[in-house]
Amino acid sequence: MYGRKVKLRFFFVFLILTILSLSIFLILKSLEENVVYFKSPTEIKILSEINNNKIRIGGMVKENSILIEEKKLKFVVTDFKNEINVVYSGVIPNLFAEGKGVVAEGFLKDRSFFSATKILAKHDENYMPPEVKKALEEK
């Protein structure tokens, strides 16, 4: 009924559409699995359940809270409403200091205890994570 060329073109369009929708599906699917949510200490306090997903927390490093041992580093992150204890072993960025903003990535053990796998450095000493800034403005 239709010519060979028309059929071929239909086949092409069909193929491209299938590939396109398949790849979009793939991307969205793995996006769901791989995103890391950002929470402030206050948001963690009101969390209904604690699961095993990787999250990021952010806030200020509480004054006089840094404690360092050979293997690990302990400190307290605060958003001036709530606090959370963090334990970490790994590279400590230079801009990490008491009274400065910090973002840590890792796993929640319970609502006041966080085990970090990474502390993120920022390039700018005056830089504050937007999330922390917001949390500070809200208080």
Place this chain on the structure above:
Amino acid sequence: MASLVGYYSLLAGFCCSFLIIYFSIINFKDTKILDKRILSFTFFQFFFVVISFFGLIISFVASDFSNETVFNNSHTTKPLFYKISGTWGNHEGSLLLWLLVLTLFIYLFLLNSVGQKKNYRVLTLLFQEIIIIGFFVFLIKTSNPFNYIMPTPKEGLGLNPILQDPALAIHPPVLYLGYVGSSIIFSSALAGVTLNYISKDWAKHIKSWVFISWIFLTLGILLGSIWAYYELGWGGFWFWDPVENVSLMPWLSLTTLLHCILVLEKRNILNSWAIILSITTFALSMCGTFLVRSGILNSVHTFANDPERGLFILIFLFILIFLSFFVFFFFHKNENKTLINLNWVSKETAILINNWFMMYFLIVVLIGTVYPIFLEVITSEKISVGPPFFHKLIIPFLIPFLIFMAIGPQLKWIKSNLKNKLYLILFLIISFILTVLIVKNLSINFFTNTILLTAAFFLFFITVRDFFKKKFSNLSQNISHFGFSLLILSILFNNIFSSEIITNLKIGETFVSDKFKISFNDIKQKDEQNYKAIIGKFKVIDSKGSNLIMSPELRIYNQPNIVTSEADIKTNLLTDKFMTMNLVQNQDYFNIRYQIKPFMAWIWISVILICFGGLISLFKKKYEN
């Protein structure tokens, strides 16, 4: 004084735009040849921007703190080299640099396109002037580099110390040459569409611009990556950070365009595709500037920034995209309506397939970068997308991509047959055996690594064979593809064989593991022009008993008061040994990181090879002409 000259020169350059547009429109209707006045004014515009740029450099060198930009980004104790590079290390200066390159490139374009049709040249100039005007307005209105401060401060605020680095001093100009080069491609594509000139001739003409932008963009990304490697102290070279991704996106699009242009030149097909890619590349370059400068990205590379600027670029970007859609849909006629006869087994099919793969990579990177922004706007949920997302989606598709990349150049244009191609299978088997021999003794994911390494080795061997078999007939492509296979292999081996130790040590302590013994011997202090250095001395003894002294450094800058760490890297052709030391506030402990990174040097070398391939192609074209 210099600032004043710079400012008025900038305004003069802005005025030139209108004169150019006026004369271009007159010229477009009337005569057959290009009006000489247009060329003169294009030169004047470039000249004025150069004066303006030098005005800013002089202000920086003379530490003229009555200029706000200088005040914010410079300091009297800064070494001269960084005073100069500080000119484009900040937002205002870097935009002036954008403008400088924009005006330079359009002038070069006019000089370089003498053999082309007059209307095509004029129209390209007109589209380019729209972009130039946009940047002038942006610069003068939202980010004037010549703002005054009264009263004049005695001392400046200083440049962020991690930017005081040779690689990062030349990184922005090189990257911008690539970004801005894509603007010429964009303007010329729009002009070509309007005049119905997207053809073999156009492809031949624009090809050199595509190559130039591509080489600079690649080099720019490489420089940024090298800088991140030794300066940020993480020992990685790519973090899938949004700021890095926005430079990768135009690169992917430009690489696709580069291949597409080759097909267009040879076969006169894929015309619409080439136009779309030209537009996409430039839009993505603009997006890069927008996302980095607006501050909506949550990136580790974020510097202080201003939302108003972001809004301006966004509006400007939308105007340009709207304009290009308008031009595309109203003027573009697809003439060769006779169905394109693409043979399944031909070079163009292979290129087209890999074009689609690259578009897929581009979409993945785009979604991974932009999705967090949208989610935050819509649900105010804050998320970040990390490396696992990109790895999971890109790595599986890299395998067929590599294989097509190896097979494509073996095929002929139009139609090819698969006879005499048995060696392909032979090489595949050799690659597989070699990979199994390497992988089987390692405790890594056997399946993925084997397939990936096999594909990479396959490309490697095929390209090596081509060097001998094809007698350098297509040397540029050969070198670039060889470079790419080397890049993938180096990255894989680097990943598989890297090892690291992170520990906290006090002076005099020793860390012992089954592989290494690291003793922290002592620290020294040294005073430099604008920082104090604390240099640690470490002795690393590995399991074979060989000794190594590493001396990583901490730098405490006086203005601004920031601590940075300088990694000590011992490089040779096979491995990099990498050590950083960080100070923890008010504690006796130093945070030590020691890494062994095999094939690090080869990652850089292979990217340079890829660029070199492009360079050869560029010169070959000149030579043939």
